[in-house]
Ligand SMILES: O=P(O)(O)OC[C@H]1O[C@H](OP(=O)(O)OP(=O)(O)O)[C@H](O)[C@@H]1O
């Protein structure tokens with residue numbers, strides 16, 4: 300069923316069960332890759348909160364988690380300016396870091412955060428993103444764990460908002476009349 304948020308209409312795109320299957324598969328892969336280590340997950344608020352919660356509940360083995368907060372999107376467009384409002388509050392030196400994102404779009408947010416991170420000398424850094432829009436990338440960000448590659452269309456749900464609304468939706472929705480390209 301299509302839904303309305305503010306002034307826009309959205310249609311169903313990725314169902315909850317498909318999202319959960321991919322998140323579980325990524326959790327299994329990360330658990331294998333970091334067996335015997337104690338990775339530090341750094342979750343990018345706000346959008347990654349569902350992905351973080353569902354993923355980490357399925358990680359086998361010891362880990363730690365911390366949160367940072369950046370914003371670049373206004374309405375349905377990237378502003379091009381990345382603003383940090385909650386910084387690193389944990390020592391990352393020599394740690395095995397896995398950065399958790401809900402979506403990589405232009406890659407601008409991660410570019411800024413990876414620069415901040417590298418100044419603190421982590422041992423290793425990998426990126427897990429539930430969604431990536433390869434056609435929208437402006438910076439050469441490479442994700443190590445990806446849930447879905449999607450076209451360059453605005454989506455909401457599962458943590459992703461349109462001006463504050465829609466984060467609670469269990470499925471992911473795409474804006475009506477999207478290009479699908
Ligand atoms: O690759 P980019 O073009 O930088 O876009 C990706 C970023 O955009 C979204 O955050 P947003 O700025 O909407 O903030 P939010 O997570 O608080 O919703 C998303 O959570 C990513 O962090």
Ligand SMILES: Nc1nc2[nH]cnc2c(=O)[nH]1
Nearest residue numbers: 372404452453454459460
């Ligand atoms: N809600 C939402 N936020 C984003 N941030 C970057 N891309 C998107 C998107 O497609 N939808």
